[in-house]
Amino acid sequence: MTKRELFLRTFKDVWHYGQEGFFYKALISTFSSAIPFLNFIYIAQILTHLAAKDFDHVYQLIIQYLILFLILNTLVHCLKPIVDKKHQAVLRKMTALPNEKLLVMNFHYADEATIKEKIHQINRDQLQNNSSFKVIYHNTYLLIEALIQIAFALILLAPLWQAESFYPLNWLHPYILNSILIIIIFVVIILQTILSQKTMQGMDKLSGWLIKINNTFNYLALNLGEVEAGKEIRLYHLQGKIKQHINQFMNQFDTFEKVYFGGFGKVRLVNSIGSQLITGSIYLLIGARVILGNLPVGSVVQMIGGINQLMTSLVKAMAFLNIFAQTAPMERFYELMDLPDEEAKGSIPIEKRLDNNYQLSVKNLSFTFPGAKEATLHNISEDFEVGKHYAIVGENGSGKTTFIKVMMRLYEPSQGKVMLNKIDADKYSLKEFYQLFSVVxxxxxxxxxxxxxxxxxxxxxxxxxxxxxxxxxxxxxxxxxxxxxxxxxxxxxxxxxxxxxxxxxxxxxxxxxxxxxxAPVFILDEPTAALDPVAEFEIYQKFAQIVKNKTAFYISHRLSSCRFCDEILVFDQGRIVQRGSHESLVKQEGKYKDLWQAQAQYYQ
Missing domain, CATH: 3.40.50.300 (P-loop containing nucleotide triphosphate hydrolases)
Incomplete structure (x- = not known):
């Protein structure tokens, strides 16, 4: 996507999620901005009529003002909790979008370390990056108020733009001053945008490094603060090392602060100079008109109020431009959101059977993780009998857990099929298919x-x-x-x-x-690692009794816990290289016998 396409998509989505919040913000901003507008308008008229000693008109103006002020204040007071609630609801929704995506995307993506890291970075963007999805919504939300305030401020300043005689100060004619003000505003906007882009680009270059040192600091601050860590800290005299890491973090963070505060300091300087020039030009015009006598005394108060509101609102509005500083946060966001969701390929409901007769098999099954050069599973074809208990063994990285996840359809096979009762599992409802498994x-x-x-x-x-x-x-x-x-x-x-x-x-x-x-099928993927071997064996035996009439798969590094299973599947480098009972496999030369002998010496 080009930068233009990226931001068009962003604003379309921001509008989709935030339109109700925008509506209520526009409504309350109109009422709240009308209050100071009324203040200056009525004060200007009251002062003008007081100068003319028209007291009857003054009383009428005061009564009108009080009634309108009461109505507007009541509307603002009633709308504020509704507006805040809508706004917070949208913010919560946008904050949750990356994590909601994690729940529905294909599981093999959700299970990748790179995707988890991307979500971490997106969540960090959502908190502090002006070009992130959530912050763009928030800044657009604030822009609505700023634009409405600018509109009211321009109405207050409208008398300044009336073309009256400025002789002998013709160079202060409103048309000339208008042109000067427009030029100043555009120069300020362009400079601010350029400086903001350079600053945010510099921050983005540091983002990977910043995540690394933040993770280090969070680990030191959170994990080492736990009571359990105190033993190692004392026994290995780690206090000095921890302090060294913290000091190193603080020194490195100074680099980020220089980029951040240095860059945005220049942006604030440009804003300040631009604001002073605009304010000075308008004050010069007001002074000239007062000197020439073609501006009523009450209007001076109205003009000053209009200037203050205009400058405050312009600063708010120009801050919105910071969202265009970079595209990296939005690119990360949509890279995640565009990942494919779990495909609801099938819709056939699974028959509810009291006999648990759900027979699983795999045909020519292979699986490769996205982006990987080599397959994790290679051309596996196996049938599993209903009610039998299977042990799955092998070295770390041999594909045991991946095989289970593919068989459960958490991962989609790269090649081959998972079968249920000799029917392609893809034809069944995925939600109902998941209900077949009790897993740990x-x-x-x-x-x-x-x-x-x-x-x-x-x-x-x-x-x-x-x-x-x-x-x-x-x-x-x-x-x-x-x-x-x-x-x-x-x-x-x-x-x-x-x-x-x-x-x-x-x-x-x-x-x-x-x-x-x-469920009809039980799967235990090494859930007993924290138990001693005797306790693990007892748990597996207990499980075998509990699920005696159901199909069960047990993954364990301790082969002694697998002896009660009907059959053992031996994995090696993504393939099932042996299958049989413990008694038969231990007599054969092969992977299982090697693993058994390596462990048996510790139990003799």
Whole structure:
């Protein structure tokens, strides 16, 4: 996209999301700007009539002013909370757009580190960059008020532009002064735009570096401030090193401040000089007209009020031009927003079966991450029997978790197909397909909500089923010890009396979530890493009993935990190189025997 196309698209989208906010802002700005306008208009007329000793007219003007002032003030007071609410709602919506996109885009994009970094940078742009989507909306919102104020200010200054005799000061004729003022305003706008662009371009060059040092500083400030970090800090005498990193951050941040404050200092200087020239020119015209006697005394107050309002509003309006300083923030924003969403390829509902007869298979399955040169999975074809338990083993990076994600349709295959009951899985509704799986990933997440809501993943739940799931995993005594039981919040984000659970307890709660869902297919992707080998083996055995009539897949580095499975799939470099029971595989020369012997020595 060209710069013009980029900003046209931006303004179109800004209007789409913010039109209601703009309408209410224009409405309240008209009423609020009319109040000072009335002040100056009526004060000018009152002073003029007082000078002429026309007191009857003065009384009428005062009554009119008070009535209009009361009406306008009431309208502004009633509209303000509505306008603020609409504006905040739009800001929240725009702030959420990148994260909402993350929830609907193809998962293999959402799972990429580069995309996560891009979202981090976009969120940073939204907070401080004048050319970001959210700030463009906010500045457009403020521009509406500035333009309305300028319109009222020009009406107040209208008498200055009347072509009357200026003899002997013909060089102060309004037409001449108009031309001078227009030239000054355009010069100020051009200089401000050029300086703003140079400053923002300099900041954008520093953006990658700034993110790096900000991340370092946030890590030092947040992570090392935790109680758990205190042990290492003391034992390894890290206090001096931490102080050194913080001092280094502060010194490096000075570079950014010089670019930011130096550049925008020049912009403010241009604004100040331009404002003084415009103000001085108008005051010169007012003085000349007063000297010549063709400006009523009351109008002087009106003119001064108009000047002040005009200059204040012009500064606000010219600040809007900063949004054109650079295009990088908008390019980042639309690069993210243009990523493809999850494709709803199929619409066939999945048959609800009490016998859980959902047979999965993959045919010639390959998968390559976007931008990667080599495939992660290579031409895999396998059938999985209903009700059987499968262990998936292999070295790190062999493709185990990627295979599971493709089979669940979180990732779309680059080649080949996932099949459900011998029908292409793409033909089924994606939402319903997801309902077939109860999953615990190794990088599971618990929310700062109640334990029950974490397990049920919804506000409405069956307490009896939740307690049963926790009891199956040996957490009954822990839950019973809590004052609020399953209603206890995890962490203190939403409840200062929330509980902090250990890594092992957190993993069991995540596993209870899978049990509560009770889907036809269970998948455990190394969720027991925080447990000792004996506890892990017991958990897997317990799971095997819980899901004994359902299809299950277990990924684990500890091969001893896989012995209870019906079959073991051995992954190596994106391929399934062996498949069979533990007893058969351990007797064969191959990858599984090598892995088993490497681990068995630690259990002898």
């Amino acid at each position: 990933f190794q990088d599971f997440r618990l929310l700062g909500l109640s334990m029950a809501e974490n397990i049920a993943v919804q506000p409405n739940y069956d307490p009896h089923q939740i307690n049963e799931a926790l009891d199956e995993l040996g957490l009954k005594n822990f839950v019973d010890s809590l004052d609020k039981g399953i209603k206890s919040y995890l962490g203190t984000e939403y409840d200062p009396e929330g509980v902090n659970v250990s890594g092992g307890q957190a993993q069991k709660i995540a596993m209870a979530r899978a049990i509560y869902k009770d």
